Amino acid sequence: MKFLSLASMLLMACFSLSPAQAQFAKPEDAIKYRQSSLSVMGTHFSRLAGMAQGKIPYDAKVAADNAAVVEFMAKLPWTAFGEGTDQGGNTKAKPEVWSDNAKFKDAADKMQAEVVKLGAAAKTGKLDDLKAAVSATGGSCKNCHDNFRNK
Amino acid sequence: MKFLSLASMLLMACFSLSPAQAQFAKPEDAIKYRQSSLSVMGTHFSRLAGMAQGKIPYDAKVAADNAAVVEFMAKLPWTAFGEGTDQGGNTKAKPEVWSDNAKFKDAADKMQAEVVKLGAAAKTGKLDDLKAAVSATGGSCKNCHDNFRNK
Numbered sequence: 001m002k003f004l005s006l007a008s009m010l011l012m013a014c015f016s017l018s019p020a021q022a023q024f025a026k027p028e029d030a031i032k033y034r035q036s037s038l039s040v041m042g043t044h045f046s047r048l049a050g051m052a053q054g055k056i057p058y059d060a061k062v063a064a065d066n067a068a069v070v071e072f073m074a075k076l077p078w079t080a081f082g083e084g085t086d087q088g089g090n091t092k093a094k095p096e097v098w099s100d101n102a103k104f105k106d107a108a109d110k111m112q113a114e115v116v117k118l119g120a121a122a123k124t125g126k127l128d129d130l131k132a133a134v135s136a137t138g139g140s141c142k143n144c145h146d147n148f149r150n151k
Numbered sequence: 152m153k154f155l156s157l158a159s160m161l162l163m164a165c166f167s168l169s170p171a172q173a174q175f176a177k178p179e180d181a182i183k184y185r186q187s188s189l190s191v192m193g194t195h196f197s198r199l200a201g202m203a204q205g206k207i208p209y210d211a212k213v214a215a216d217n218a219a220v221v222e223f224m225a226k227l228p229w230t231a232f233g234e235g236t237d238q239g240g241n242t243k244a245k246p247e248v249w250s251d252n253a254k255f256k257d258a259a260d261k262m263q264a265e266v267v268k269l270g271a272a273a274k275t276g277k278l279d280d281l282k283a284a285v286s287a288t289g290g291s292c293k294n295c296h297d298n299f300r301n302k
Contacts, residue, residue, distance in 0.1 A: 023198070029194070032190060033190070033191065033194050035187075036186075036187035036188070036190045036191050037187070037191050039183060039184070039187045040184065040187050040188050040191065040227065043180070043184050047174070069227070072223055076191065076220070
């Protein structure tokens with residue numbers, strides 16, 4: 001009985017740490033949510049990338065505003081990659097998201113860490129800082145897409 | 152010449168106030184962006200509605216977290232309703248968004264004002280406060296959908 005109680009507690013702890021199943025009624029809902037939040041993040045990141053590449057005029061205030069949205073959005077998608085959301089809807093997620101979940105989480109964490117640095121770089125008002133941070137963040141996006149997203 | 156200069160300045164001021172055209176390369180991009188940001192907002196609002204309706208157990212911390220996301224997301228969609236984005240993609244936006252734009256902006260402002268109150272209500276830790284704010288916010292969503300979105 002003691003073992004079962006401990007197992008129950010661990011199970012409950014897991015659910016409270018990863019409540020994706022409880023948060024989305026259907027896999028399609030989770031898929032739509034993660035795609036939507038990543039798409040919004042991508043829109044704002046692409047503006048920063050445009051500035052870094054000289055395609056959009058650099059404006060420190062606009063850069064900081066866009067980076068703040070990227071930083072906020074980067075926290076959202078991950079609860080929507082719960083078990084059972086590997087199929088349904090029009091997902092491009094590879095099976096490795098779930099079969100190599102530790103590596104996926106590591107890639108997601110790395111992206112979020114780069115995005116925090118991006119937010120700080122955008123606030124310095126220096127284009128060179130932004131360029132370096134955009135490059136590092138873009139690398140973390142690519143790393144995850146290469147390993148965990150079908151084309 | 153004086154008149155032309157003034158006209159040019161006004162034109163530039165309009166663009167800097169409403170830079171939607173500059174922010175989205177294609178109407179489809181703007182449509183995807185506004186749908187994505189509203190969808191993410193809707194996901195988090197539906198959790199608060201679930202708590203208000205007793206379908207999801209009330210948890211003050213979870214409510215405050217979800218309300219914070221709703222509050223952030225509510226600021227995003229509006230630049231993506233620029234001129235020329237009434238068609239393209241799979242938009243449900245009615246022509247009235249543009250033909251009666253002042254009324255649309257008023258509805259959007261009202262929703263954002265309700266959402267700020269929702270964030271404050273979620274922080275009180277009182278379910279009754281949340282219920283009242285969810286009801287008012289839901290009314291502002293419905294008002295805008297009834298007038299400006301096709302079913």
